[in-house]
Amino acid sequence: MKGTNLGEFEELVLLTIAALAAEAYSVAICDELERYTGRSAKLGVVHAVLNRLEEKGLAKSHLGDASATRGGKRKRFYEVTHAGKVALMRAKELREAIWRNIPGFNLEGSI
């Protein structure tokens, strides 16, 4: 099923939405991603991913209030849905499960 799969970038965006809580709208998400990854996140890419997440039912959105800073246009705020939360948890568990199975793998000292 299409909805169950969560790409890496999708996962990052979804996590950022969760991290930003009430302030999660496209431009803020881009900025936040840039801050985390150190790479520039293009609005075009993020916007497409947000749209896809919404389509998959992992995020939902609503329009906020109008503000003068955006030429009178409202922001679209995103939040993680229940399905989104489940997907995030599953992704995390999956990684941890794999991590646990790596014998004697130690990153200490290499950082």
Place this chain on the structure above:
Amino acid sequence: MNKDPQPPQSARAFLRWYCRPRLLEDLEGDLYEYFIRNVRRKGLPYARLVYWLDVIKFLRPYTIRKIEPLTFLTQFMMIGSYFKTSRRNLVRNKLFSFINVVGLAVSMSVGLLVIAIVNDLLSYDDFYEKKDRIYRVITHHQNDGQTPMDLASTSVRTAQRLAGDVPGVENFTMLRNGFSGDAKVGQNTFPLEGTWADRSFFKVFTFPLVAGDPATALQEPYSLVLTEKTARRLFGSTQVLGKTVRFDTLDYQITGVAKDIRHLSHIHFDALLSFASWDATIGKKQDELYNWDNVWSNYTYITLAKNGSTAGVQRALSRISAEENKALIHKKVTLSLQPLKDIALGRKLSNNMGPRMEPTTLWIVAGLAFVIILSACFNYTNLSVARSLRRSREVGVRKIIGARRSHVMGQFMTEAVLIAFLALVFSFGLFLVLRREFLALDPHIPEIFKLNLSVRSVLSFIALAIVTGLVAGFLPAVFFSKINALSAMKDASGLRIFRHIGLRRVLIVAQYTLSLVFIATTLAGYSQYKGFLNFDLGFTTENILNIKLNGADAAALKKELSEIPEVSKVSQSSMVTSLGSMYGFDVKYRPNASTPGDSALVWVNTVDENYLPIHQHKLISGSNFTLRPEKGKESELIVNQQVLKRFNIAGRDPQKALGHVLKVDGQDLTIIGVMKDFHYGTVENKIEPVMFRYSKSEPWGYLNLKIASTDLAGTMAKIESAWKRFDKIHPLKANFYDDLQDTPAESEFL
């Protein structure tokens, strides 16, 4: 504080146009936020550029508006309602509808006339079965040191060479115009003009025969094919196959009867004579008529083989030209192909057969019609917008009920198209009147145009109405569909009208400009035309009536005419100059016996001693011809300055040139006079070498009558009755220069 910097308006409009409504608002906001950031960082121009790029980058499948089948469906269902409302509106506002319908109808009738004319020109020669494969062989004629000529005619030799199996040519045929004779049928005599055509004529051109075999009808010498009309004129019936017609001493047998030519064709004939008859009568006597460079009177047509190519035939023609040109001195004659469809609507060629219109003229006429119709459309727009007060409430209600912008536009467009269709009905009536008037404008016009209705022209009429309606209705539709429903309901008073006064002003100015353009073009065209008529040709044409003789020696007629008091002088000439007809001879000049001499084409007119005074040609030196007895050997010549220049006679000194001898047509003729240059061809032609030869009797030429009268109709009646006493068979053909000047000239060559 300054206004905030704004992203490019056009980019925003584009975004709004393509983006899904659901995504639009926040996307626009996001882009705006980035835009402000960019302005701060790198300045306004950069930010605007990036904004544009972003808008384009966002053009992705998931952002593009879905086409909603429902909108189409509702539009379709609404059409019925649009019509109903439109009809009600038209009936309610009778005055408004009336003004609009009449305004559009008047201008559309002009459009209909232009469409009919264009349609006629496009359907010329459309009825030939092989029309796509028929080509005319045309000639480029270049004398060294003279302006080259492009001719529609070719030599007889061309056809003889084509007979030698040219690959790609399925059939070819040759025509020659200019047969004219008195047909004797029993006791009666009828003047008859005809065209010589060779045996393949009916293989190339589709002219169905009601009697006779098309394959053999034009094979034997002295064969004659009549049209049904001519047969009825001569015999009173069309059952004439096998009967004979006598011309002079020769009996021609009727081998076919052709259906009358009802279609638009550049070829027209009353009678066809087999080309073999020409060979046996005229060609036999004059060998030079078969020369390669005798390119003046024949027309050659080919049909391309189904698998043939024009390039292949053109190569063959070039090869033939090159071979034949080897025998020519100081001269080159090259052949090329012209598609049948380019004959009526193509470039100008000398010796053209049938009517022809310059494509540019067509564009100008169509442009004028367009201007007229456009200005009527603007008129409609103005009136509609002026009524906005009344209609804005209606639009408001519509919008509140749930009409979208496109619905309101549909409503107003339908209304305009409906009005245009009503106008079409009226304009069609006007068109019928206009057509009659147009065809009656000049006796030559009905020969060129028929202006009949065809499927194509009717469809074009309907298309014109639709386009006119859409153009006229577009601006009102945009204007009304923009009306805000709430404000229209709240306060539909003055405010709204005055807000759009700018648009109306622009339209009115545009309308006046268009009208001025139209008036100016018409005036300019008219003065150009007048200028043509009053152009100084280098001789006078005022009050000179030219009467075409029909082979009769005119001495008796001349005497008869001289007795009419209003006729002050009479002269004779072989042709009428300045109308486009041209006759030429190769003239040779040898300054002294030891030099080889130089030859060139010199245009000629053969005149009597009264011709120069009547036409007020100015003699620079020497004297006019003097009356000589008929039998005397021709010895004198009057030339224009160009002749002196061309041959460099006596250092171009008109006085010293007198007495020099030119060899014309095998005779030595002495220059006795030099006259001022004048326009021998039309005003458009360059002034070229011209000579006048002397002859007292030109049975196939003209009488030139100087008329001094205030009662033109009375004088013409007297001339007519004098002619009737003189020639009972042929109708009088007499014209003033001014009347002849605007008729299409036929060029003929010796």
